[in-house]
Amino acid sequence: MGGQQSTQFPDGVPIGGACDTVSGPAAAPDCLVRIRGLSFSRGAQVIFDRVDLDIARGAVTAVMGPSGTGKTTLLKLISGQLRPDAGSIEVDGEPVETLGRSALYKLRRRMGMLFQSGALLTDLSVFDNVAYPLREHTKLNPAMVRKLVLLKLEAVGLRGARDLMPSALSGGMARRVALARAIALDPMMILYDEPFTGQDPISMGVLVTLIRQLNDASGLTSIVVSHDVRETASIADYMYIISNGKVMAQGTPAQIAAERSEWVRQFMDGLPDGPVHFQYPAPSLAADLLVRGVG
């Protein structure tokens, strides 16, 4: 993984990458997403600095890291909403960063994305929100659209809420409706942007189970961006931990759990102080308090 910090695990074997380590019936040996030398900045702030990253087909891959490290930006780069400053992003063999608008839209029909807010269209009912991509991109008759929508809503347990408006939904329900909409066109991959943030334990449990079950039952590939360590680790086949524009660690959840790096331990165990300091950089308290002429 050139250009980034590679992680050594206790057995001394360097990590090969997500596509080599994932196994099991749902996982194919090839990579659905292959990122090489990705660099991206916002003004003077470097978000990614020559990052390499692989997403295995059929797997649930978690991208974790502290808030503000560019996890959502990574999803936007993979889906072509942003263009990298340098490097390449291949999704199913297609170079996303060079695709024109129509080719990008064609690729996005095979992707779903679950936004942090749900991003439901607020003037449409639950049913119409889920039907929206079907009506836009297929010529199915209304009866078939209805059947498909009801099946998708059944999959997320909200068939009975089909006539509600988004304003009448709880946060967890809105995300489940958004998930039903994301799988409406039977995509090859779903990108989850902080799916567990702000959820009560029951909603979180439902979402955790749904993400894993949908991935396995529908043969999807899932990328889950989150900083909820326990929930994400419980369903991930492979994990990347990113910070300061680099991949700080990667591996299966078991490998990450065994990781000794101080930084990784602080993040995984939620320690308040460590390599990431509790205090925002500042002059010493004494110097600050003794400034003359203030107060």
Add this chain to the structure above:
Amino acid sequence: MANKARALVDGLLDPLARLGHGGLKALAGLGRAHLLLLGILAGSWDMLRRPRLLLAQVFNVGVLSVLIVGVSGFFVGMVLGLQGYYVLSQFGAKESLGVMVAASLVRELGPVVTALLVAGRAGSALTAEIGLMKATEQLSGLEMMAVDPVRRILTPRFFGGLISMPLLAALFSAVGVLGGYFVGVGLLGVDDGAFFGQMQAKIDFREDVVNGVIKSLVFGVVATWIALFQGHDATATSEGVSRATTRAVVHSALAVLAIDFVLTALMFGK
């Protein structure tokens, strides 16, 4: 000494640099606005295939503005009747009140005041709606569903505003004439035959009515375009949407008044 000289140069250059930065920022915004307009126009064919989207926006921008435009038109007409009567009666020309009221409304006040009212009511609503859709990731959601939000969301709203504006301006002028009639004929005793007869004889269809319609079409484009651009370009926060809404109303009002001067000079300046 060298430090002082440097501070002096910096002090002189800083305002210049700020001016340049502001100018570049304004030019970049103008460029983005024009690119957005191109995107909106490129989606017009797509909109024709979904006429229900357009009808919904004609309702939102046009029908929902009927009340405020109608009531305002009536009051403006009454004020014109009152002011016109006192001025014209000094010259013994109070029978020309109908012409004065109608010409003022059809040529100027109808298109201009309607555009200002629509910018305030429907324009601000459009900016807030688009800005909030951006803030709540609905526009990104559409992008991710491979649906172009400019074509699906902005284009119908643009043409909804464009179609509604001349209709609302016509309503404003018609109701305004009734307001002027109510005050002039009903309250101040101007002869109603003279009121309408002179109006019919002196108001020219091409010169007055068509030019008024052209004005309101131009204002429709400008006010709706500014409202949509401000919403689309808003910072995706509650404060950003609030600022964008204010900017939309201020910019629309200034643009309408400035363009009105140019159009009036071109149409009536001989």
